[in-house]
Amino acid sequence: MSSLTSVLARLDADFDKSLERLFDLLRLKSISTDTAFKPDCRKAAEWLVADLSSIGFEASLRETPGHPMVVAHYRKAHDAPHVLFYGHYDVQPVDPLELWKTPPFEPRVEEAADGSKRIVARGAADDKGQLLTFVEAARAFLAETGSLPLNVTILLEGEEESGSPSLVPFLEATKKELSADVALICDTSMWNATTPAITTMLRGLVGEEIVITCADRDLHSGLYGGASWNPIRVLTSILGDLHDETGRVVLPGFYDGVSDISPDVKANWDRLDFDETAFLGGVGLKTPAGEAGRTVLEQLWARPTAEINGISGGYTGEGFKTVLPSKASAKVSFRLVVGQNPDRIRASFRKFVEDRLPPDARVEFHAHGGGPGLKISDENPALKKALGALTDEWTQEAAVIGGGGSIPIVGLFKDILGMDSLLIGFGLDDDRIHSPNEKYEMESFRRGQRSWARIIAALADKA
Known part of the structure; x- marks a missing residue:
């Protein structure tokens, strides 16, 4: 000493x-x-x-x-x-x-x-x-x-x-x-x-980019609207199915291996006196959006997530264009905790998407890294x-x-x-x-x- x-x-x-x-x-x-x-x-x-x-x-x-x-x-x-x-x-x-x-x-x-x-x-x-x-x-x-x-x-x-x-x-x-x-x-x-x-x-990470294609070219919505599949509609419907009404991710097997934090860890986090209202209020929010019944610190540090990081498709320029796009894409990331297998999560997500495609829709997947929680x-x-x-x-x-x-x-x-x-x-x-x-x-x-x-x-x- x-x-x-x-x-x-x-x-x-x-x-x-x-x-x-x-x-x-x-x-x-x-x-x-x-x-x-x-x-x-x-x-x-x-x-x-x-x-x-x-x-x-x-x-x-x-x-x-x-x-x-x-x-x-x-x-x-x-x-x-x-x-x-x-x-x-x-x-x-x-x-x-x-x-x-x-x-x-x-x-x-x-x-x-x-x-x-x-x-x-x-x-x-x-x-x-x-x-x-x-x-x-x-x-x-x-x-x-x-x-x-x-x-x-x-x-x-x-x-x-x-x-x-x-x-x-x-x-x-x-x-x-x-x-x-x-x-x-x-x-x-x-x-x-x-x-x-x-x-x-x-938390670990799995990143996926999905591209959904329906028609072989962009279509006029007055001529084809209603009769043809819109890939944006397909895409948003699938992404909207990722969570249930309690905020849980519904991918099959998503929570396999996920454990609750120990009482000692929970007590340690409680001592931090984390102000959830101030944390969310600092970015203009009021209500936690993660799994119901979990504290914000649990949601941030100890629970896995599925987040949509970006969507693109159709006409997004100035003015208005009544088009049905041929393609629509999204970037989706999953934050993983200890016990989850990144390869299984990726495979589960891809099957989840494929199972929800209508007959005229095709999908491509592009992986963007992956690693387990630690x-x-x-x-x-x-x-x-x-x-x-x-x-x-x-x-x-x-x-x-x-x-x-x-x-x-x-x-x-x-x-x-x-x-x-x-x-x-x-x-x-x-x-x-x-x-x-x-x-x-x-x-x-x-x-x-x-x-x-x-x-x-x-x-x-x-x-």
């Missing part, structure tokens, strides 16, 4: 220097989606390799068909736990540029109305500020004690914001090198500004230690939360590297990631460093 105390003191004493390093990294225009910034992405990777090497890691830049990976190792002893820390150094484009108060790659400190300070720049929260909280914690350990109490591997990606096309081949090629006891992922948020959180549940066991010892460390730092009980979306890297680490992930980040919902004037709270950056120092110490404790 005495070594941790000195490490925390070192972090506080050197905080201004850590802020300077963050600003240096934020100035690099590492936009991965735009080839014009390919040299800048490489500069960011090289900056991280140099920085990690300077504090004692064996760091290297690894080439990929796209932007390079950064891999760094600190090897302590064979009997010490081994963690893999993941982050990404690439950032989103800055458009629309005119909405930025100051240039997006000229980081600055802004004072909020309540007197708190925040770091404003593209990448401040997503993900440069987040990943450096871990690096700074490791820096303080090495400077203060001469070593880390864990074996640590760091993987920093340069294509997360552009679909990670190089990630799967890279993980498969480096499986032996990167596999560890647990992965630590920083690309997430706290529950609120004073309550740290670990995300332990993520959950970390409540009994995972690394989870318990990390929760305790976060609680110690923030002096408020760390929350165990779910995520309504999907984070592909978590599934890849599980499937390819065979390990669970702890999602621990210090962002806030109002950080404006992917938007103009992205920010990261100064307190998130400061206490994020201290939190990681405590987590490193806790994971190293064999008790």
Whole structure:
């Protein structure tokens, strides 16, 4: 404990220097989606390799068909736990540029109305500020004690914001090198500004595009209306059948393997004091639309969904055109929870559609990705230690939360590297990631460093 105390003191004493390093990294225009910034992405990777090497890691830049990976190792002893820390150094484009108060790659400190300070720049929260909280914690350990109490591997990606096309081949090629006891992922948020959180549940995803064709060309509705099948009518009828009056999805076998949350998890979520009215009211809604009898948090984190994300067909331009279209299409996504099989859900949906087609209608299906839901066991010892460390730092009980979306890297680490992930980040919902004037709270950056120092110490404790 005495070594941790000195490490925390070192972090506080050197905080201004850590802020300077963050600003240096934020100035690099590492936009991965735009080839014009390919040299800048490489500069960011090289900056991280140099920085990690300077504090004692064996760091290297690894080439990929796209932007390079950064891999760094600190090897302590064979009997010490081994963690893999993941982050990404690439950032989103800055458009629309005119909405930025100051240039997006000229980081600055802004004072909020309540007197708190925040770091404003593209990448401040997503993900440069987040990943450096871990690096700074490791820096303080090495400077203060001469070593880390864990074996640590760091993987920093340069294509997360552009679909990670190089990630799967890279993980498969480096499986032996990167596999560890647990992965630590920083690309997430706290529950609120004073309550740290670990995300332990993520929903999976199945995406399907369906195209229904009836006549061999568009038809005049006065000449053919009533006598010919309208694919929009067919499509909307099928989509309207997906849910019953209670909000349940009616696909055969859809809920196979789906379990209710445990009483302990429900009690934990109840303690979060989530305001359903304020949550829905913030987007102009009043009434939950999911399964009847389920709380909004259950609907978001622990229940599967079927959602229609887009419909197209017929004439949608200015004015009016009385046409019966030849084709109509829709994009449908299913958010899945642990226990559901993505392939079975896809097959069930396709049969559901085919069974409802009239004789003159044909359907094409186009798959758009799929992956299962994920959950970390409540009994995972690394989870318990990390929760305790976060609680110690923030002096408020760390929350165990779910995520309504999907984070592909978590599934890849599980499937390819065979390990669970702890999602621990210090962002806030109002950080404006992917938007103009992205920010990261100064307190998130400061206490994020201290939190990681405590987590490193806790994971190293064999008790």
